Amino acid sequence: MKKYSFYVMLLIGFSALLSSCGNQGDGQSSNGALSSSTAEKAYVAPGEHDEFYAFISGGYSGNITVYGLPSGRMFKEIPVFSQFPTSGYGYSEETKPMLNTSFGFVPWDDSHHPDISQTNGELDGRWIFINGNNTPRIARVSLSTFETEEIIELPNSAGNHSSSFVTENSEYVVAGTRFSVPIPQRDMPINEYKGNFKGSLSFVSVAPDNGRMNLEFQIIMPGFNYDLAHPGRGKSHGWFFFTTYNTEEANTLMEVNSSQNDKDFIAAINWKKVEEYVKNGGGTKIPAEYAHNVYDEHTHTATSTMKKEVLTVNPLDVPGAVFFLPTPKSPHGCDVDPSGQYIIGNGKLSADLTVHSFDKMIAAIEGEKFDGEAYGIPILKFEDVLAGVVKSGGLGPLHTEFDGKGNAYTTFFISSEVVKWKLGTWEVLDRQPTFYSVGHLMIPGGNSAKPFGKYVVALNKITKDRYLPTGPEMEHSAQIYDISGDKMELIYDFPTHGEPHYAAGIPADLLAPKSKKIYRLDENKHPYAVLTPSDAKVTREGNEVHVYMSTIRSHFTPDNIEGVKVGDKVYFHITNHEQDFDVPHGFSMIGQNTSELLVMPGQTKTSLWEPKKPGVWPFYCTDFCSALHQEMQGYVRVSPAGSNVPLTYTLGE
């Protein structure tokens, strides 16, 4: 074996020699990540920490996965829109309300675009927001507990795709509809789409102290598809930009019928103006139905409230607030550079990128140089707002991020590459292949006023042969490039969970120090919590049995319960009495029609069990908590319905 690896090393060394000879001058090694200096760049030694957190959307997993950069190691999956049996999220009585909607309990969604809260245009690391695309929702996740704290549903929206992006001071998290629909919803022929369907742009305020979200107003736009968005920043703060496609307003065979116009639009919204209009009593309240779900860290419990109306704004009622910027070839990504001057439309059916100038846009608006209107909304002249065109040589540009050093990086889906180009001169500086068909890319802070331009992560849609095959279904692949030099350098390649769309990255030192280690038991305000083992008890109210149970290494209090009957609804309220970092306890009951619970130190979670058969049924701790973990178990005696076994609960008797 030793000899064998010696030969391998020799071979690798030799081929490195060969390739470095062959490629002198172009700065790229065909060995890619194999050459030792490259490998070191992604190497984070055992026990060492990564430099950045990366929050990668899970797409159809409905969740967010947390990775480290540059190592590509996965730290956690944060359940957001999907039931998560691993922790009991969406299964426990406390978290079921989180997934409540106007359509009832929706246990899944398609999460796309995470965005970290900002102050003065810079990442502040308080919360991360993410959209649910399918049943339109926005979630807020705490970046001290890494748990979902709030989910608000968006009425009048469908395909909540140009979402969820925060403004410079997290005043709003903004969400546009991808699918226009009848507003309000009604029974009507589909082919009467044109002129009748509408697109809503939702502005959800974020309370500065606790992050609570409120749907302040919806701008009701023409029936286009509002695809992606980003806020203005710096000089363009107060504006929001949305790409559109299907300005044809087609309703069938969209891939052809919505690709006919040479140019669609970027919608520029002066939200400050709309906000002022609304504050002065403008807008129309219309009936709507949407859920607002809030999780409280101290009661460890979520509540769901159904809201009944929403304030809508007709853009024609707010002159000077909404304009259309013609942008070629069904633009997808809509990205704003760190200075706020350039608005990039990534025309996905084109080879080129269109860059608009904010200054030129303002000049054109002030000069009233309009090129007609669409449903009363002024269209600016393409030439008047154009700052430049990036002749990329690639095909299918989707998304652009920035390194804060005057460069931009754009993904090309069709030609599978990342292209680096210079803002202002529009010159292409470098290109690197991706594996394969890259969608979004992410530079930590890359869509804020202050990017941390050290790494870019390419998030691909197609994996094919990158890893050992796992049957027809595979995880997606991602590549990490070092962008600290003039040329991008591929340093690592790793699989991602679900289907990643956008991601958000942040320096570890902004988050790690405030990451919570435990929940304090003395701050536990759960109504069914037991704060000392002597408070543990079992009570009966009709056929509802409430078990107030505590856990500590390595026993449940109580662990023997009698007097439960078939037909009862047994609620196990489990409080974890540990106050030690990383000592959760689990709970599971045989035959239970729900998931386990994983209860963090100081936390209370509730599991419902409806026993169906008489007998003596065991429960146990599912988390290998200690040396006596196997002993952490108990029994519930279930008697036939109508029997009169007295209700008792004991430990150690």
Next chain:
Amino acid sequence: MKKASIIMIIGPLFLLGLFSFPLWNIMLGAPQYPEPLGMNIHIDGLSDMNEFDLQNIDGLNHYIGMRTLPKPDEMWEFSTFPIVVGTMVALGVLIGILGYFRKVSYKWFLGWFILMSILGVLGMYDFNAWMVDYGTNLDPNAIMKLSNLDGTPMTYSPPLFGKADMLNFKVTSLPSTGAWLMFVGMMLTLVAFILGRKNRKFAVMKESSKLITS
């Protein structure tokens, strides 16, 4: 004698540090405790190094049948030690003041130092006895009953001073800020004694030289 007396007044005041700083510190590190658990021993009770450390040490100790760590009212030492220290501080300062006004001789400084040293040794002896009892006198129904290689039951007394391995834990027991302040204070009283004696000799020499010249 004035200088020596002032030092004698200051020295014992350093012992007041024992009322705010811990006397001793015991740290317990293990593979699964990369951030070690720590216990501070004050003259009036035990405290966490990091919040919940005592609770977590108790949680671990219950496996091997150790009693829970004592609360202030569960050991007479925690109410007696503050009185002893307070009294000694007052006594030391009083001796210093009396020395300043030449009511007592420098020998009293040494006397205080010796008394404090005896009390210190007694305190250490008592502390060690408690640790031996705490680590040896185990619950007969302990979850884990381990034996040494020679078959005797394993005990878990932490070291009085230095490092020791206890099962998966590496235990470090060292004097803490309060003890160092006490050490400095006591040394100052010793300095006061030495200075006092030097001055005395010098004064005697002066006296005798006066006698000779006159």
